[in-house]
Structure formats: C-alpha cells, structure tokens
C-alpha cells in the first residue's frame with residue numbers, strides 16, 4: 001500500500017480550538033476548562049466541534065468549559081463497537097490527562113448493565129440492543145474513566161455521559177439530563193455543584209491537565225493534521241439514546 005493511500009486510511013482531523021481558549025480566559029475568569037480528546041475511525045460521520053458545543057450548554061451553570069484539545073483517528077475496524085471486549089480495548093488509545101470520547105457509528109449492547117436496565121424501566125422505554133453512549137472504567141489510568149458515544153446522538157447524550165464522568169449517577173426526574181426521560185433539559189443545582197467540585201479535584205490531582213504538551217498526537221493523527229474538519233465529518237442527528245456504565 002502506497003504512502004498516500006495509508007495517509008488517507010489513517011485520516012482524521014486534528015482540531016485545536018486555540019482561539020476559543022483565549023476567549024474563555026478573557027470573558028470568564030471563573031470558568032474551569034477541561035481538556036477533551038475525541039477519537040473516531042474514518043467514515044464515522046459527525047462534527048466533533050458541534051457535538052461538544054451542543055453538550056457544553058448544559059454545563060453553563062457549573063462554570064465548566066470543555067476544550068476540544070485534539071481529535072485522533074481509530075483503526076477502521078473500530079467504526080462500530082460490536083462486543084464488550086471492543087469497548088474495553090479502547091483503553092489502549094487513551095490520551096492521558098484528558099476526557100477521552102470515542103465516537104462510533106454503532107455500539108452494540110446485547111447484555112445491558114443493571115444500571116441501564118433500571119434507568120430504562122424507570123423511563124418506560126424498551127432497550128434496543130444498541131447504546132447511545134456509555135461511561136467505561138479504566139483502572140490505573142488518569143483519569144480513571146472514558147466515554148463512548150454513538151455518532152448520531154445529540155450533545156444531550158454526551159452531556160449525560162460527561163455527567164457520569166464528573167461524578168453523578170442516574171436521576172429519577174424525567175426532565176433531568178441524568179434520566180432516560182423523553183424531555184431531558186437540565187441538571188439540577190446539586191449536580192452542577194458536584195460537577196464543579198469534581199472538575200476542581202481532577203485538575204488539582206492532575207488527572208486532567210488542560211493544554212497538553214505537543215508530541216502527544218499519535219502518528220495517524222499527525223499524518224492528517226492539515227485536513228479541514230469538513231472533509232472528514234458531517235453532522236447527522238437522530239433521536240433516542242440509551243447508555244450504560
């Protein structure tokens with residue numbers, strides 16, 4: 001396989017929103033910035049910038065700001081996650097000291113977790129055998145969890161998984177982002193306080209480090225750094241999501 005072909009296959013966009021970072025510092029000194037690295041295989045259709053911006057708005061009351069530090073490519077065979085083993089295997093691609101979000105065209109879930117089943121029962125929805133997102137433990141890593149997400153979900157699903165990442169479990173009220181209700185719109189004040197406290201702790205302990213040093217991009221990401229986002233992703237929305245731990 002030629003060099004050009006290899007570069008094409010391994011392609012994903014590297015987006016660093018440096019301008020947005022400077023703006024946050026200027027306008028909101030109290031905002032806590034958290035670094036995010038998004039991973040996807042070529043051909044997984046979504047817009048990482050729009051997705052993160054859509055999730056971001058739910059956290060305004062916590063004074064948190066998610067910064068898209070980098071996007072990285074995954075091997076083509078990880079476009080879909082078919083087995084639980086595949087989800088856990090993503091651990092090898094983790095960028096240290098960032099919130100890692102792995103985006104896939106589909107996430108199969110033949111054996112839903114107890115947490116998923118309980119939340120679905122509470123919301124009166126049937127499980128489809130596919131996940132919208134999940135929050136996965138990564139023992140021995142900093143931070144100790146990561147997020148997987150279906151590409152066709154909205155920022156609401158990412159906000160729900162970020163809620164887990166920041167220390168909050170499922171919630172009974174159907175309008176709460178941490179429920180599976182049909183009209184989820186908000187976090188409550190207690191959850192927002194937990195998010196801010198957790199974010200501070202993660203930064204203090206250096207489990208998260210904003211603005212990571214250069215050289216952390218993998219070879220696949222570096223090879224395609226010059227490609228614009230519009231060549232790789234486009235936004236595709238669909239309703240409905242179910243997650244699990």
Ligand SMILES: [Zn+2]
Pocket residue numbers: 160164170243244245
């Ligand atoms: Zn959940």
